[in-house]
Amino acid sequence: xxxxxxxxxxxxxxxxxxxxxxxxxxxxxxxxxxxxxxxxxxxxxxxxxxxxxxxxxxxxxxxxxxxxxxxxxxxxxxxxxxxxxxxxxxxxxxxxxxxxxxxxxxxxxxxxxxxxxxxxxxxxxxxxxxxxxxxxxxxxxxxxxxxxxxxxxxxxxxxxxxxxxxxxxxxxxxxxxxxxxxxxxxxxxxxxxxxxxxxxxxxxxxxxxxxxxxxxxxxxxxxxxxxxxxxxxxxxxxxxxxxxxxxxxxxxxxxxxxxxxxxxxxxxxxxxxxxxxxxxxxxxxxxxxxxxxxxxxxxxxxxxxxxxxxxxxxxxxxxxxxxxxxxxxxxxxxxxxxxxxxxxxxxxxxxxxxxxx
Amino acid sequence: xxxxxxxxxxxxxxxxxxxxxxxxxxxxxxxxxxxxxxxxxxxxxxxxxxxxxxxxxxxxxxxxxxxxxxxxxxxxxxxxxxxxxxxxxxxxxxxxxxxxxxxxxxxxxxxxxxxxxxxxxxxxxxxxxxxxxxxxxxxxxxxxxxxxxxxxxxxxxxxxxxxxxxxxxxxxxxxxxxxxxxxxxxxxxxxxxxxxxxxxxxxxxxxxxxxxxxxxxxxxxxxxxxxxxxxxxxxxxxxxxxxxxxxxxxxxxxxxxxxxxxxxxxxxxxxxxxxxxxxxxxxxxxxxxxxxxxxxxxxxxxxxxxxxxxxxxxxxxxxxxxxxxxxxxxxxxxxxxxxxxxxxxxxxxxxxxxxxx
DNA sequence: TTGTAGGCGTTATCAA
DNA sequence: TTGATAACGCCTACAA
Numbered sequence: 001x002x003x004x005x006x007x008x009x010x011x012x013x014x015x016x017x018x019x020x021x022x023x024x025x026x027x028x029x030x031x032x033x034x035x036x037x038x039x040x041x042x043x044x045x046x047x048x049x050x051x052x053x054x055x056x057x058x059x060x061x062x063x064x065x066x067x068x069x070x071x072x073x074x075x076x077x078x079x080x081x082x083x084x085x086x087x088x089x090x091x092x093x094x095x096x097x098x099x100x101x102x103x104x105x106x107x108x109x110x111x112x113x114x115x116x117x118x119x120x121x122x123x124x125x126x127x128x129x130x131x132x133x134x135x136x137x138x139x140x141x142x143x144x145x146x147x148x149x150x151x152x153x154x155x156x157x158x159x160x161x162x163x164x165x166x167x168x169x170x171x172x173x174x175x176x177x178x179x180x181x182x183x184x185x186x187x188x189x190x191x192x193x194x195x196x197x198x199x200x201x202x203x204x205x206x207x208x209x210x211x212x213x214x215x216x217x218x219x220x221x222x223x224x225x226x227x228x229x230x231x232x233x234x235x236x237x238x239x240x241x242x243x244x245x246x247x248x249x250x251x252x253x254x255x256x257x258x259x260x261x262x263x264x265x266x267x268x269x270x271x272x273x274x275x276x277x278x279x280x281x282x283x284x285x286x287x288x289x290x291x292x293x294x295x296x297x298x299x300x301x302x303x304x305x306x307x308x309x310x311x312x313x314x315x316x317x318x319x320x321x322x323x324x325x326x327x328x329x330x331x332x333x334x335x336x337x338x339x340x341x342x343x344x345x346x347x348x349x350x351x352x353x354x355x356x357x
Numbered sequence: 358x359x360x361x362x363x364x365x366x367x368x369x370x371x372x373x374x375x376x377x378x379x380x381x382x383x384x385x386x387x388x389x390x391x392x393x394x395x396x397x398x399x400x401x402x403x404x405x406x407x408x409x410x411x412x413x414x415x416x417x418x419x420x421x422x423x424x425x426x427x428x429x430x431x432x433x434x435x436x437x438x439x440x441x442x443x444x445x446x447x448x449x450x451x452x453x454x455x456x457x458x459x460x461x462x463x464x465x466x467x468x469x470x471x472x473x474x475x476x477x478x479x480x481x482x483x484x485x486x487x488x489x490x491x492x493x494x495x496x497x498x499x500x501x502x503x504x505x506x507x508x509x510x511x512x513x514x515x516x517x518x519x520x521x522x523x524x525x526x527x528x529x530x531x532x533x534x535x536x537x538x539x540x541x542x543x544x545x546x547x548x549x550x551x552x553x554x555x556x557x558x559x560x561x562x563x564x565x566x567x568x569x570x571x572x573x574x575x576x577x578x579x580x581x582x583x584x585x586x587x588x589x590x591x592x593x594x595x596x597x598x599x600x601x602x603x604x605x606x607x608x609x610x611x612x613x614x615x616x617x618x619x620x621x622x623x624x625x626x627x628x629x630x631x632x633x634x635x636x637x638x639x640x641x642x643x644x645x646x647x648x649x650x651x652x653x654x655x656x657x658x659x660x661x662x663x664x665x666x667x668x669x670x671x672x673x674x675x676x677x678x679x680x681x682x683x684x685x686x687x688x689x690x691x692x693x694x695x696x697x698x699x700x701x702x703x704x705x706x707x708x709x710x711x712x713x714x
Numbered sequence: 715t716t717g718t719a720g721g722c723g724t725t726a727t728c729a730a
Numbered sequence: 731t732t733g734a735t736a737a738c739g740c741c742t743a744c745a746a
Contacts, residue, residue, distance in 0.1 A: 017489055017514075019722095019723060019724090020723070020724070021723085029732075029733085030732065030733045030734080031723090031724090031733090032725090032726090032732075032733055032734075032735090033731090033732060033733075035723095035724060035725060035726090036725095036732085039724085039725070045731075045732090046731055047731070047732085048731065048732090051731080051732085063486045063489065063508060063509075063512065064486075065486050065487055065488075065489040065490055066490075066723080066724075067430070067435075067490070067722085067723050067724075068426075068435065068490055069425075069426045069427075069429035069430040069435055069722085069723080069724095070426075070430050070722070070723035070724045070725090070738090071723080071724055071725080072426035072724090072738090073424070073426045073427050073430050073722090073723080073724070073725090073737095073738045073739065073740090074723075074724040074725040074726080074737080074738055075724090075725070075726085075737095075738065076724070076725060080474070099456060106475065106477070110477055115474055115475065115476055115487070115490075116474065116475040117437065117472055117473065117474050117475075118463065118472060118473040118474075118475065119472050120463065120467045120472070127422070129422045129423070129425060130425050130472065132424065132425050132426065133425045133426055133429065133435070151420075151422075155374060304661065374739095376738095376739055376740085377739070377740065378739080386716075386717085387716065387717045387718080388717090388739090388740085389716075389717060389718075389719095389741085389742085390715090390716060390717075391740095392739095392740060392741060392742085393716090393741090393742095396740085396741075402715080402716090403715060404715070404716085405715065405716090408715080408716080423739085423740075424738085424739055424740075426738085426739080426740095427722090427738070427739035427740045427741090428739080428740060428741085429722095429740095430721095430722050430723065430724090430738090430739080430740075430741095431721085431722055431739080431740045431741045431742085432722085432740085432741075433722060433723095
């Protein structure tokens with residue numbers, strides 16, 4: 001039977017994984033003592049320094065590493081932070097990837113002594129619940145299923161969403177301050193002397209989009225910048241920017257006195273791409289004839305072009321902030337760092353004074 | 358006491374989660390039966406359809422979700438694959454990063470139902486032993502400490518090195534076929550009509566370097582291509598390429614009849630960079646006067662330049678292959694996929710027929 | 715067809 | 731200062 005057991009373990013490929021019991025045997029103490037020593041002795045129980053040494057030595061010799069599952073089950077901590085993304089974490093197309101976030105996440109986690117577990121939404125048995133193996137988890141992607149998150153949050157599981165997420169009450173999040181960053185871009189356009197501007201946005205109701213629009217409006221009100229004359233208003237929603245934002249459209253606005261065109265950043269960069277094409281098609285050039293601004297960063301395939309005037313999302317910093325918030329949750333020590341991270345204005349080369357100034 | 362327990366569970370943040378025992382109570386069956394029903398009944402044990410229904414119903418009603426920690430503890434595996442890199446996994450400088458490997462690793466791991474744990478050599482408590490937490494581990498980076506790996510391998514811990522590593526007997530690895538890829542590049546040069554070629558390599562004895570040189574030599578022998586006349590031979594080792602590979606040097610070889618210059622890829626891209634500068638400094642142009650080839654990919658900061666003739670390492674594919682090998686080790690089902698992955702020839706724009714052909 | 719009992723590796727309580 | 735012992739939630743022989 002014991003024979004059987006051990007064969008089974010071999011079959012499972014864990015031959016060598018030493019457990020506390022083995023460390024105990026080698027050190028000549030009980031398994032409990034090993035747990036005590038290796039667990040950092042949280043309860044401040046007195047221990048012979050020599051016993052402690054023997055245990056430590058034995059653990060090192062055996063290459064002992066605690067089993068996270070067992071630890072978790074016994075209500076302890078793992079030193080493991082989860083990162084759950086609802087799309088593949090590493091999509092082949094770099095421009096869609098969460099890589100920049102991970103840079104910050106990884107550094108901050110390492111600095112705080114946590115390892116990272118990457119969970120991917122796509123994997124089979126892809127239940128959100130898997131993350132419970134980790135002490136807490138970061139979630140990224142616009143489309144995290146609310147029900148699963150709700151459940152985790154209600155259970156008091158430490159979770160932090162990267163990107164604003166207020167509709168899920170109780171879910172902690174960190175996000176970029178798109179409102180202020182967008183407003184700042186518009187302020188710069190106003191300072192150049194533009195009088196009329198439009199915002200091109202895609203047909204998406206993610207917080208990231210609505211925040212940008214809000215900042216745009218706020219700055220309009222603040223600076224006196226106007227949209228095109230007439231009832232249409234300064235914001236254009238294009239379900240398919242490639243179709244809606246045409247050379248004719250640009251020329252039409254231009255003839256109405258619009259000299260500044262602003263696009264929002266999205267995953268695909270469709271709005272910006274369409275805007276660039278349409279302006280060119282209209283025979284206009286930036287920043288000579290019109291000023292163009294992008295509320296975010298250009299898609300990777302446009303990286304060669306002159307940098308758009310706009311702002312950069314401090315993705316690494318966001319990731320780091322998320323880790324700080326999460327570890328704050330774990331330590332239950334107050335609200336942690338503020339959820340909004342400021343974006344950096346990027347002067348770029350697509351905006352300047354309007355013609356005739 | 359019970360009171361105490363339950364408070365503790367609240368503190369752990371697992372307040373309401375129903376367990377199989379509760380589902381069992383509600384369904385009027387034993388916990389075992391619940392496990393059987395909910396576990397998909399792998400062993401094909403016969404069950405009353407009605408019992409099954411009752412259990413399922415009860416589970417739904419209670420919102421039962423299995424605890425991953427418990428599941429893994431019982432299964433004696435974590436469903437976790439480790440990725441250990443000896444430099445930061447996500448260095449800020451993208452050109453040094455392992456990102457391309459991770460793309461493949463992640464996809465393949467997800468496809469096989471594994472999550473990933475990221476370990477970094479730099480993180481505190483950075484002992485290699487930490488990886489034992491995962492069911493198996495991938496190692497990447499040229500400078501993985503042999504002693505630690507030795508230990509893991511001897512213990513039967515499933516480990517796979519990305520990149521050739523034969524000196525560590527028993528360590529599984531997957532690597533790119535640099536020998537063949539390098540030979541292919543030289544063959545193309547020979548086919549263009551070149552008669553003399555040199556290889557510039559850095560002073561590094563990593564397998565990746567020696568393999569390239571071997572392929573270079575093989576193809577030389579095969580095609581009749583020669584090095585420069587004299588005893589120096591066709592290979593130049595430059596500890597500091599920027600200093601050794603000068604315009605004068607290039608001109609000297611050129612006057613000896615060398616029309617093809619080949620550089621190896623390394624982390625820094627120093628050899629290629631030096632070669633480009635030296636050729637330009639010598640007043641020569643590629644592919645008009647001389648042909649240049651790079652055994653690998655150019656550094657990121659040279660991405661804007663015309664693509665060098667050479668080959669691309671299928672990094673994502675390598676990562677995926679590594680995962681396959683590792684899961685093969687876990688399942689102990691045979692040797693798994695072959696360790697060498699073919700590289701893709703890249704025609705590029707820096708090589709062509711030599712002058713006067 | 716279902717239930718009983720034991721174990722997975724840790725932590726925590728309580729005696730010794 | 732240390733060691734039994736009982737959870738934690740689930741899985742799996744084996745018994746009924």
